[in-house]
Amino acid sequence: xxxxxxxxxxxxxxxxxxxxxxxxxxxxxxxxxxxxxxxxxxxxxxxxxxxxxxxxxxxxxxxxxxxxxxxxxxxxxxxxxxxxxxxxxxxxxxxxxxxxxxxxxxxxxxxxxxxxxxxxxxxxxxxxxxxxxxxxxxxxxxxxxxxxxxxxxxxxxxxxxxxxxxxxxxxxxxxxxxxxxxxxxxxxxxxxxxxxxxxxxxxxxxxxxxxxxxxxxxxxxxxxxxxxxxxxxxxxxxxxxxxxxxxxxxxxxxxxxxxxxxxxxxxxxxxxxxxxxxxxxxxxxxxxxxxxxxxxxxxxxxxxxxxxxxxxxxxxxxxxxxxxxxxxxxxxxxxxxxxxxxxxxxxxxxxxxxxxxxxxxxxxxxxxxxxxxxxxxxxxxxxxxxxxxxxxxxxxxxxxxxxxxxxxxxxxxxxxxxxxxxxxxxxxxxxxxxxxxxxxxxxxxxxxxxxxxxxxx
Numbered sequence: 001x002x003x004x005x006x007x008x009x010x011x012x013x014x015x016x017x018x019x020x021x022x023x024x025x026x027x028x029x030x031x032x033x034x035x036x037x038x039x040x041x042x043x044x045x046x047x048x049x050x051x052x053x054x055x056x057x058x059x060x061x062x063x064x065x066x067x068x069x070x071x072x073x074x075x076x077x078x079x080x081x082x083x084x085x086x087x088x089x090x091x092x093x094x095x096x097x098x099x100x101x102x103x104x105x106x107x108x109x110x111x112x113x114x115x116x117x118x119x120x121x122x123x124x125x126x127x128x129x130x131x132x133x134x135x136x137x138x139x140x141x142x143x144x145x146x147x148x149x150x151x152x153x154x155x156x157x158x159x160x161x162x163x164x165x166x167x168x169x170x171x172x173x174x175x176x177x178x179x180x181x182x183x184x185x186x187x188x189x190x191x192x193x194x195x196x197x198x199x200x201x202x203x204x205x206x207x208x209x210x211x212x213x214x215x216x217x218x219x220x221x222x223x224x225x226x227x228x229x230x231x232x233x234x235x236x237x238x239x240x241x242x243x244x245x246x247x248x249x250x251x252x253x254x255x256x257x258x259x260x261x262x263x264x265x266x267x268x269x270x271x272x273x274x275x276x277x278x279x280x281x282x283x284x285x286x287x288x289x290x291x292x293x294x295x296x297x298x299x300x301x302x303x304x305x306x307x308x309x310x311x312x313x314x315x316x317x318x319x320x321x322x323x324x325x326x327x328x329x330x331x332x333x334x335x336x337x338x339x340x341x342x343x344x345x346x347x348x349x350x351x352x353x354x355x356x357x358x359x360x361x362x363x364x365x366x367x368x369x370x371x372x373x374x375x376x377x378x379x380x381x382x383x384x385x386x387x388x389x390x391x392x393x394x395x396x397x398x399x400x401x402x403x404x405x406x407x408x409x410x411x412x413x414x415x416x417x418x419x420x421x422x423x424x425x426x427x428x429x430x431x432x433x434x435x436x437x438x439x440x441x442x443x444x445x446x447x448x449x450x451x452x453x454x455x456x457x
Contacts, residue, residue, distance in 0.1 A: 041089035045118035047079045047100065053131040058083030059123060062100050063378060066093040071327070071370035089115040095370070099378055104355035105385060109372060111363030114404055119411030133170055136201070139209040141165040143187075153186040153248065154199065171201060184237075184245040187215045192255030194219030196246050196263055219258035220298040222269050226250040226257075230271035230305050233257050235294065237264025261296040269294050273305045288426040306396075306426040312336050316392050316428060319345075328368040337424065339396035340365040341406050349387035357385055364403035365394070393427035 047062035064085050066075040074090045096113040100106045100123045108121070138154065144161045152159045157169040171183075182198035195215035199208060225233045233250040235257035245264055250257040259267040272289040288306040312333065319331045333343050344362040351357045359382070361369060374382065397406060 041091065041115050042086065043075075043077070043089045043096070043115065043118065044084070044086045045079075045098070046120045047083045047085075047098070047123065048120055049102075049123050049125045051125050051130050052128045053133075055130045056122070057130070059100065059102070061102075062098065062121075062123075063375070065097045065099070065374055065378075066090060067095040067097065067370075067372060068092045069094045069370065071095070071372040073373050073375060076375050095372065097372065097374065099374070101378070101381065104353075105351050105357035105359070105381055107359040107382075109359070109361040110407065111361065111367055111369065112403060114407045117411060134206060135168050136171045137166050137168045137207045138199075139166055139207070142210070143212045147187065147189065149190045151186075151188040153184075153188070153246075155183050155185075156247075184247075185210070185215065186219075186246060186248060186258075186260075187212075188219070188248065188258070192221070192251075192258075194248075194258050196260040198263070217260040217262035219260055220296070221256035221258060222250070222294050222300060223298045224256070225269060225300075226252055226255055228271050228303060231273040232271075234270045234272075235259050236268050236270065237261075238266045256298075259294050259296075259298065267294040267296075268292065269300055269303070271303055271305045285429040285431075286427070287429075289424070291423040293422075301422070303422075306337060306424050312392075312394060312426060312428065319392070327371040330368045332366045333394045334365040336394060337396050337426075339398055339400040339422075339424070340394055341397040341401055342395045342403065343367070344391075344393045344395075345369075346389075346391045346393070347385075347387045348389040348391070349385050351381065351386075352384040359385075389429055389431050391427055391429045393425065396422075396424040398422055 043064065043066065045064060047059040048056040049059050050056045058079075058081065060079055060081045060083060062079040062083070064077045064079075064087075065073055066089065068074050068090075069092075074092050075088065077085045077087045079085050093115070094113070095109060095111050096118070097107060097109040098118075098121055102123075103125070106123055140152065140161070144165065145163045147161050148163060150161045152161055152167065154167070154169055157167075159167045182200050184196065185199050186194055186196045188194040196217045196219065197215045199210070199214070222233070222235050225235065228250075231252075233252065235246075235248055235250075237246040237259055246258075246260050248258055257269060259269075261267060268291055270289060270291050272287070274285065274287040276285060290303055290305050292300055292303055294300045315331065315333050315336060319329060322329045322331070331343060333340055341364075342362055343365055344360055346358055346360040348356070348358045361372070363369070373379070401409075
């Protein structure tokens with residue numbers, strides 16, 4: 001195996017491993033030599049594509065590759081015309097990699113994966129095909145003058161009232177019949193007081209009239225949110241368990257973020273910060289965020305954003321140094337913060353066709369990344385990937401849960417069910433514009449190999 005300088009990302013891809021004897025199998029079949037399984041060991045999943053209006057459609061031909069503890073392929077499946085897979089989970093299987101090759105390479109690897117139902121895996125198409133988009137005009141003359149300077153929020157569209165009689169926005173719904181959720185609306189005065197309501201778009205009309213009485217729910221301040229130690233603080237309510245709704249941000253130092261408990265469920269607040277982080281001569285982009293539940297009275301337990309600067313850098317440096325040797329690559333973020341549940345590393349770049357591509361590898365807070373092999377056709381495609389960014393990320397959930405439980409929550413889509421819900425996230429991103437060769441004295445070299453075998457930037 002070829003060693004690749006200070007960002008040996010190709011080692012994660014294992015394209016340089018050459019396939020390691022993995023075998024491809026026909027769609028929706030097990031390998032030619034059936035794996036050893038027990039009746040309870042199965043893998044099932046559904047792959048879908050979603051467009052700009054969140055309309056889902058099944059994805060056929062998505063690959064699901066099961067690998068053993070050494071990263072060797074032990075089973076390979078592809079989704080059928082309905083986007084489904086249901087197959088045997090070999091007793092030797094330990095890791096799962098799901099790959100979508102349509103319009104770019106997009107791969108997710110789960111280390112120490114749970115057998116069973118993997119839930120729905122969603123891939124964004126970025127397309128507006130299947131949307132019904134048109135402009136809607138809203139008459140606001142009844143209150144625009146009397147609320148001069150106030151902020152009007154219609155979904156994600158924001159307007160400052162200055163006496164105008166109408167505002168317009170582009171609405172995209174699932175069908176021409178406008179079978180859409182009600183639109184969340186907010187009226188936030190200059191002093192920070194606010195009310196919210198809902199605008200029913202389940203009709204074919206393209207013109208609506210808003211009155212002051214349409215704003216029925218008083219806003220409740222997220223206590224102290226304008227003074228939280230963060231670059232940005234955002235509050236968000238939910239229409240129901242599956243759909244987010246009212247969202248607004250604090251004006252830091254002045255007015256608080258708001259929730260509307262009379263209308264919304266599962267109110268949350270998000271704190272986020274980002275900065276350029278210098279460490280050992282390398283500049284990385286650091287970002288951190290915290291999500292937490294907000295009580296109906298606006299109170300929230302003491303919050304802070306994970307500190308950037310040198311935070312996590314020692315553990316990241318240890319991973320990079322370990323990658324200078326042969327796999328498996330060991331990592332340990334379990335003691336970096338309370339509740340650390342998962343670690344991931346993601347590479348981003350472009351494939352041979354110039355399409356945006358990425359590979360994300362996720363695992364428990366402490367573990368190892370083996371030399372992950374793929375079927376030959378997939379390895380050949382990843383071999384040509386030109387990677388431009390490398391990200392390391394950690395997530396802390398509540399006071400900490402097991403990696404197996406975290407996977408189950410991800411598969412069910414229910415990650416905000418803790419009474420004292422708190423999710424903290426910190427990441428560091430390196431790009432190939434960084435002046436390299438300065439990671440540490442032991443890794444200094446005159447020329448750096450970037451992200452691929454023999455490639456230099």
